[in-house]
Amino acid sequence: MPDSAPAPIQSGESLLFLTDEQLRKGIEAMFFAYRGFTADPDRILEQYGYGRAHHRAMHFIHRVPGTTVNNLLSILGVTKQSLNRVLRTLIEDGLVQSKVGNRDKRERHLCLTEAGAALEQQLSDAQRARMRKAFRAAGPEAVAGFRQVLEAMMEPEMLAHYNRLKDGG
Amino acid sequence: MPDSAPAPIQSGESLLFLTDEQLRKGIEAMFFAYRGFTADPDRILEQYGYGRAHHRAMHFIHRVPGTTVNNLLSILGVTKQSLNRVLRTLIEDGLVQSKVGNRDKRERHLCLTEAGAALEQQLSDAQRARMRKAFRAAGPEAVAGFRQVLEAMMEPEMLAHYNRLKDGG
DNA sequence: CTTGGAAAGTCAACAACGCTGACGTAAAAT
DNA sequence: ATTTTACGTCAGCGTTGTTGACTTTCCAAG
Numbered sequence: 001m002p003d004s005a006p007a008p009i010q011s012g013e014s015l016l017f018l019t020d021e022q023l024r025k026g027i028e029a030m031f032f033a034y035r036g037f038t039a040d041p042d043r044i045l046e047q048y049g050y051g052r053a054h055h056r057a058m059h060f061i062h063r064v065p066g067t068t069v070n071n072l073l074s075i076l077g078v079t080k081q082s083l084n085r086v087l088r089t090l091i092e093d094g095l096v097q098s099k100v101g102n103r104d105k106r107e108r109h110l111c112l113t114e115a116g117a118a119l120e121q122q123l124s125d126a127q128r129a130r131m132r133k134a135f136r137a138a139g140p141e142a143v144a145g146f147r148q149v150l151e152a153m154m155e156p157e158m159l160a161h162y163n164r165l166k167d168g169g
Numbered sequence: 170m171p172d173s174a175p176a177p178i179q180s181g182e183s184l185l186f187l188t189d190e191q192l193r194k195g196i197e198a199m200f201f202a203y204r205g206f207t208a209d210p211d212r213i214l215e216q217y218g219y220g221r222a223h224h225r226a227m228h229f230i231h232r233v234p235g236t237t238v239n240n241l242l243s244i245l246g247v248t249k250q251s252l253n254r255v256l257r258t259l260i261e262d263g264l265v266q267s268k269v270g271n272r273d274k275r276e277r278h279l280c281l282t283e284a285g286a287a288l289e290q291q292l293s294d295a296q297r298a299r300m301r302k303a304f305r306a307a308g309p310e311a312v313a314g315f316r317q318v319l320e321a322m323m324e325p326e327m328l329a330h331y332n333r334l335k336d337g338g
Numbered sequence: 339c340t341t342g343g344a345a346a347g348t349c350a351a352c353a354a355c356g357c358t359g360a361c362g363t364a365a366a367a368t
Numbered sequence: 369a370t371t372t373t374a375c376g377t378c379a380g381c382g383t384t385g386t387t388g389a390c391t392t393t394c395c396a397a398g
């Protein structure tokens with residue numbers, strides 16, 4: 001073997017050889033898959049005159065019932081003006097309820113109404129259906145890998161939110 | 170074991186038991202990870218006054234040099250008006266070159282200029298760095314699973330584009 | 339040669355959803 | 369009592385998506 005040959009691939013888990021081609025493929029997979037990920041909810045939202053931002057807000061209000069605006073702001077990573085616009089329409093339309101806090105009356109605690117919970121379920125049913133199909137097609141080991149890579153890709157602050165949600169907080 | 174207990178989990182690969190919790194975790198992982206996925210390029214693009222749409226256009230022009238506008242349209246899944254606006258600024262700024270086709274002079278063939286290739290590389294270097302870090306942290310088996318799930322999540326038309334790119338067409 | 343239609347470009351208008359900055363109110367914290 | 373925090377809101381702007389209409393160019397079929 002001539003010493004001008006490329007470095008051999010290490011099969012160990014610490015020294016992982018990754019070509020630009022492999023990384024590019026991963027990048028394009030993320031791009032194309034995210035489109036599929038949002039496609040089904042987008043179609044439903046369109047019928048109600050809502051957008052992705054409304055879905056995201058409803059999702060996390062459902063996940064953390066009674067959460068405050070500031071907490072939601074931190075999870076979603078947008079400005080309060082941007083969130084407020086979305087939140088206002090959801091409250092006006094009777095999908096979200098905003099209650100003044102007991103301990104701290106500056107805070108607003110957000111909950112889904114019955115109608116809001118119904119739409120949220122319709123949206124998440126559609127999104128879960130696609131995720132279930134993908135998980136079933138790929139198998140349990142692939143699912144574990146999928147999550148490992150995604151978690152390693154998150155910004156630390158977002159990973160913290162993700163883990164907090166995982167534990168049901 | 171009382172018969173009121175939940176159905177046992179099947180360990181086979183065809184009968185895969187998936188709880189809503191597992192699916193939700195996958196959904197939230199996609200949401201948070203995609204933010205990380207775009208974070209680094211977004212920071213760079215901001216300095217040049219460009220957005221994600223410019224990045225996407227440059228990425229696929231780099232991947233398929235000489236591609237036509239229509240092909241790019243199909244890959245990106247946007248309207249020609251939306252793409253044209255982005256493309257026009259890139260051409261004006263000397264990052265993309267548009268050449269009239271030889272065989273069919275209606276077609277425009279798109280290529281990156283030297284300056285365009287330089288910015289594209291800066292962007293994809295940043296994006297690859299994060300992907301590499303995530304891949305290394307998760308390990309080769311996780312990477313395989315990551316791609317399997319993402320591919321199973323794509324819309325058929327996008328999967329076709331993805332595979333076409335994979336083979337270098 | 340004429341004509342139909344495809345490919346591309348352009349203009350106008352609009353919507354969703356990010357952003358900044360500024361201002362106001364209420365309440366908690368110091 | 370003053371400052372800070374949480375929230376809402378107004379105004380304005382930018383990117384990026386949309387539809388609709390119109391023109392030009394040009395290949396290809398009649």
